[in-house]
Amino acid sequence: MEQNLNSDGKPLTVRLRGDLTSGNDASNKAMMELAQAARSEGRTWRDVKLDLTEARMIDSVGLNLIVSVFKAVEKNGGRLSLAYSDPNVLRTLAFTRLDKRMDLTKVEPRTK
Amino acid sequence: MPNDTNGGADTANNSVSRLLVVDDDVVSREFLTTLLTRWGFEVMDAESVRSAQRLLAARDLGTFDCVITDYRMPDLSGLDLLSWIREWDPSLATIFLTGEGRNSIVLDSFRGGVVDFLPKPVEPKLLREAIQNAVARTKKERQMARMASAVQDLGRAQRWMLNSNHGGGQSDVALFCHPKLDAGGDFFSHVQLSPSRDFFLLTDVSGHDLQAAYVSAYFQGIVRGMLERDTPPWKIFRYFNHFLLEEWQKNDTFRPGAQTREVSLSATAVSVDLQEQTATALTSGAPAPVYLTPGGYAQRLGQSGGSPLGWFPDASISALTYGIGDGGDILMWSDGLEDLAHARNVDPLAVAYRWQRAKAAGSPFPLLNESDDDVLMARIRLSGGCDPTSFHPLALEEYDAADIGKIDEWMDRWRRSVRLAIPGISESVEHDLALASREAVLNALQHGCRDCPQYPVSFQIGYRSSDNLLRTWVQDPGPGHEEHLRLDEPGDELGGAHFGLQLIKRLPRAVKFEQQGASVTMDFNSF
Numbered sequence: 001m002e003q004n005l006n007s008d009g010k011p012l013t014v015r016l017r018g019d020l021t022s023g024n025d026a027s028n029k030a031m032m033e034l035a036q037a038a039r040s041e042g043r044t045w046r047d048v049k050l051d052l053t054e055a056r057m058i059d060s061v062g063l064n065l066i067v068s069v070f071k072a073v074e075k076n077g078g079r080l081s082l083a084y085s086d087p088n089v090l091r092t093l094a095f096t097r098l099d100k101r102m103d104l105t106k107v108e109p110r111t112k
Numbered sequence: 113m114p115n116d117t118n119g120g121a122d123t124a125n126n127s128v129s130r131l132l133v134v135d136d137d138v139v140s141r142e143f144l145t146t147l148l149t150r151w152g153f154e155v156m157d158a159e160s161v162r163s164a165q166r167l168l169a170a171r172d173l174g175t176f177d178c179v180i181t182d183y184r185m186p187d188l189s190g191l192d193l194l195s196w197i198r199e200w201d202p203s204l205a206t207i208f209l210t211g212e213g214r215n216s217i218v219l220d221s222f223r224g225g226v227v228d229f230l231p232k233p234v235e236p237k238l239l240r241e242a243i244q245n246a247v248a249r250t251k252k253e254r255q256m257a258r259m260a261s262a263v264q265d266l267g268r269a270q271r272w273m274l275n276s277n278h279g280g281g282q283s284d285v286a287l288f289c290h291p292k293l294d295a296g297g298d299f300f301s302h303v304q305l306s307p308s309r310d311f312f313l314l315t316d317v318s319g320h321d322l323q324a325a326y327v328s329a330y331f332q333g334i335v336r337g338m339l340e341r342d343t344p345p346w347k348i349f350r351y352f353n354h355f356l357l358e359e360w361q362k363n364d365t366f367r368p369g370a371q372t373r374e375v376s377l378s379a380t381a382v383s384v385d386l387q388e389q390t391a392t393a394l395t396s397g398a399p400a401p402v403y404l405t406p407g408g409y410a411q412r413l414g415q416s417g418g419s420p421l422g423w424f425p426d427a428s429i430s431a432l433t434y435g436i437g438d439g440g441d442i443l444m445w446s447d448g449l450e451d452l453a454h455a456r457n458v459d460p461l462a463v464a465y466r467w468q469r470a471k472a473a474g475s476p477f478p479l480l481n482e483s484d485d486d487v488l489m490a491r492i493r494l495s496g497g498c499d500p501t502s503f504h505p506l507a508l509e510e511y512d513a514a515d516i517g518k519i520d521e522w523m524d525r526w527r528r529s530v531r532l533a534i535p536g537i538s539e540s541v542e543h544d545l546a547l548a549s550r551e552a553v554l555n556a557l558q559h560g561c562r563d564c565p566q567y568p569v570s571f572q573i574g575y576r577s578s579d580n581l582l583r584t585w586v587q588d589p590g591p592g593h594e595e596h597l598r599l600d601e602p603g604d605e606l607g608g609a610h611f612g613l614q615l616i617k618r619l620p621r622a623v624k625f626e627q628q629g630a631s632v633t634m635d636f637n638s639f
Contacts, residue, residue, distance in 0.1 A: 057547060059551065059615070060612035088539070092615070
């Protein structure tokens with residue numbers, strides 16, 4: 001996970017590596033820490049931008065983690081936005097209607 | 113080294129080597145002919161390339177053991193003769209004699225396949241050695257060609273037997289063979305025991321040589337004979353296990369140090385009783401056969417693996433009987449196909465499907481060329497067989513709750529299997545199938561197996577080409593769960609735990625829950 005901490009009012013950007021699924025321990029841990037940080041009093045940011053551009057799949061565990069982060073951010077008056085590249089990720093978010101709850105931005109995949 | 117009187121005699125088979133001398137210079141030709149005759153060879157001569165060609169062509173292949181020819185002659189050269197000989201009898205060794213020693217000539221000659229190149233005037237000692245080597249090479253080449261031809265004959269006989277001994281009865285067998293060499297140890301037999309009872313046997317002997325072919329044929333013969341005597345298949349397997357261990361492995365007829373004595377035999381046998389509607393399967397070190405219901409639902413008959421025959425005296429050999437419907441198909445394959453699937457990390461059934469499709473279309477199936485082993489597969493159509501519009505299985509797996517952490521590996525395998533079986537499948541369908549199946553399998557492992565973790569979850573993928581429909585079945589051993597039924601009331605609350613069920617419900621084109629959700633069937637359009 002890469003974090004970009006801001007104290008100037010800009011959203012905190014968190015980039016996840018790979019899929020957001022039950023098998024990706026690193027992403028799961030990052031998301032849990034992010035939810036916890038979003039609930040803490042001492043945070044220096046309000047909004048969060050989750051960069052999922054490397055993800056090609058999000059499963060139910062990943063969706064639950066997104067919801068945890070969403071709830072924690074929203075509770076403190078912030079907004080969660082998601083950046084994605086893979087159309088299947090968008091479809092999963094749409095199927096579960098999470099696209100109605102948060103801002104989604106399509107980003108062209110990075111060329112290697 | 114031959115002496116002056118018997119240099120041309122082949123003491124091994126008591127024959128005299130025959131040589132052909134070709135030279136336009138009469139003095140040189142006669143000198144050579146006289147010298148070689150004195151050394152004990154049988155010699156004929158020709159004054160030109162054309163004359164030599166006529167002389168050779170008028171006799172049977174194998175008449176001569178070596179040609180000794182001048183390089184430079186009027187009209188056609190020694191190189192032209194060499195080129196003609198390579199076409200006419202590639203085993204016949206040729207020696208060049210020449211007064212010229214230019215590198216380009218020597219190089220061209222060796223490229224053309226000449227065995228030796230001697231300068232004129234010829235040094236007798238060198239000539240004698242060159243002829244000896246050339247004759248030995250010709251004989252060796254011919255022996256190898258005879259052996260290759262014998263192996264090809266054996267292979268032809270094997271293929272004939274493979275394709276001809278499974279007719280009759282109410283069952284129809286389609287065989288798929290990809291032998292590594294002309295003859296090998298993979299074989300399939302069909303014995304009709306009565307109008308309603310059939311016996312099918314697929315064997316794989318270790319090795320890809322003539323010994324493997326011999327042992328395989330011997331086993332098949334024993335099986336047929338013992339079945340005629342109403343011996344149960346498990347007794348035949350035990351008998352052959354004993355034979356391999358106590359007779360074959362312990363005999364002293366092999367060369368000391370030869371690595372060919374250890375022989376093992378993997379076998380899969382299925383006895384089908386269409387009247388009783390049962391199939392009894394027996395496997396020893398081989399992949400278990402798969403039964404397809406008339407509708408295309410797959411069921412493994414018995415367990416894959418175990419010890420092949422010839423390894424252990426106490427090998428467990430027991431048969432399991434299953435109820436089968438009225439008709440359906442049985443698929444059997446050798447471990448060559450299993451290994452191929454393993455190397456590609458796909459399900460063997462996906463390889464089996466692709467192979468059948470390729471054969472039906474008359475197209476090559478290049479994946480088979482990656483195999484290091486013989487690959488043999490049989491599709492047996494029982495009575496009416498499967499419904500022509502039924503599903504073809506692409507994957508049939510069982511998962512234990514303790515292995516739940518391997519879900520990513522399983523999912524990767526499903527995706528690869530589907531991609532192999534259906535080239536051009538859309539990525540979104542592949543994604544949806546993988547994700548919805550992942551959720552269903554995880555759900556089954558976490559909830560369905562909660563009270564009975566000793567029982568696995570069954571998962572399979574089927575494909576119906578008539579309407580490009582992919583279907584997955586997930587079956588857990590539990591009593592079901594009311595939670596599944598609530599899917600009919602999709603809520604958009606962020607309840608967390610329902611995301612998996614939402615994906616199961618919404619990603620497929622259609623989903624069906626049975627047994628309180630212990631059985632989930634999902635359909636996907638493949639394009």
